[in-house]
Amino acid sequence: MNWENIAGQENLKKLLRESIAENRVSHAQLFLGKEGYGTFPMVLAYAKEIFSRENEHAASKVEHLNHLDLHFSFPVFTDNKNSLSKNKFEDFREMIMASPYSSYDDWTAFLESENKQLFISADEIDDQNQKFALKSFEGGTKILIIWRADKMNVAAANKFLKFLEEPPAKTLILLTAETANDILPTILSRTQIVEVPRIHDEDLEKYLKKNTSVSEEKVREIVHEAQGDLNDALKILNSGHKSDEFEKLFVQWVRDAFMVKKKPQFLKSIIFWAREIAGWNREKQKNFLNYCSEIFRLALLQNYQSENLVYKKIDADGFNWAGFSKFISGANIENILEEINTADLHLTRNGNPKIVWTDLGIKLSRYIHKNS
DSSP states (O other), rough: OOOOGSOOHHHHHHHHHHHTTTTTOOOOEEEEEOGGGGGOOOOOHHHHHHHHHHHHHHHHHGGTTTTTTEEOOOOOOOBBOEEEEEEEGHHHHHHHHOOTTTTTHHHHHHTTOOOOOOOOOOHHHHHHHHHHTTOOSSSSSEEEETTTTTOOOHHHHHHHHHHHOOOOEEEEEEEOOOOTSSSSSHHHTTTTTEEEEHHHHHHHHHHHHHHOOHHHHHHHHHHHHHTTTTHHHHHHHHHHHSOOHHHHHHHHHHHHHHTTOOOOOOHHHHHHHHHHHHTHHHHHHHHHHHHHHHHHHHHHEEETGGGGGGOOOGGGEEEEEEEEHHTSSSTHHHHHHHHHHHHHHHHTOOOHHHHHHHHHHHHHHHHHOOOO
């Protein structure tokens, strides 16, 4: 991955290149931002620049993830009592080569493991410790990239902390995560934080115009909906919608919530709805919560006649967007969003997902009829 292939992020690219040129490279750095903002491509370009300063010819191997002094850790599921990422490296490499902006959800889908828990294990950290105890193949820096470091379990995080405190000589550790919420404070205190912001709309538009053949009007629509996330933009471009599955389940939830007040039998439908979502992995459940929050906010803007800010509407299966929006107002939006945030918190703390989703599903039927 070359700097010029990364969409936007000019200020950050300049900052990183200057840090290398001025020999101000911290031995442990945490890149925080959604995958679609370019966190992983940024880390790869950074690693390539560092290697190129030491050996220009060896650096080209980074583009194919084949550099012998470049190591990767990433979340995997336990397979035959084994949870080492090296066993899934070829799959990971295939996904990244096809789309370096791929997300954690893309990875679970690629592995066909939507109902399995993916994590970085203590055994994985031990495996990396053994690799970094060996001398560098190229005679220079050795780099470890941990993709989605927030997926370390507690045992792995504690072992990694020791590795972080006493790294071998000429070792660079680069971590990526969407947020720092699930990372040990002791790890955070020992890393330099690099914030990767959302891609500016004009940069995202420029990238899509250069790399796709869709009309300018369609590009503008995609940019508005993607909200600075190139991964989402490409999905919208290829499928016509960010998530048809999320849309379908949101519509079902709203319709059942409306009906349950007059027909209590629809409560059974909400329970089945909750069970279906509870079967997903935690990351996908949390993404659906974020999706629901955004749709409710857009409905509020629609209701308050700020239609120019409504970049996305639901019109599938005859859903009456305008009619639905009239029920989302200042009287209930705070309660609705608070319940969604509470559900997110419970999932983060490993609450029973069936209970969490059933509770949330029923509460919408209470708030949605609250008059302004």
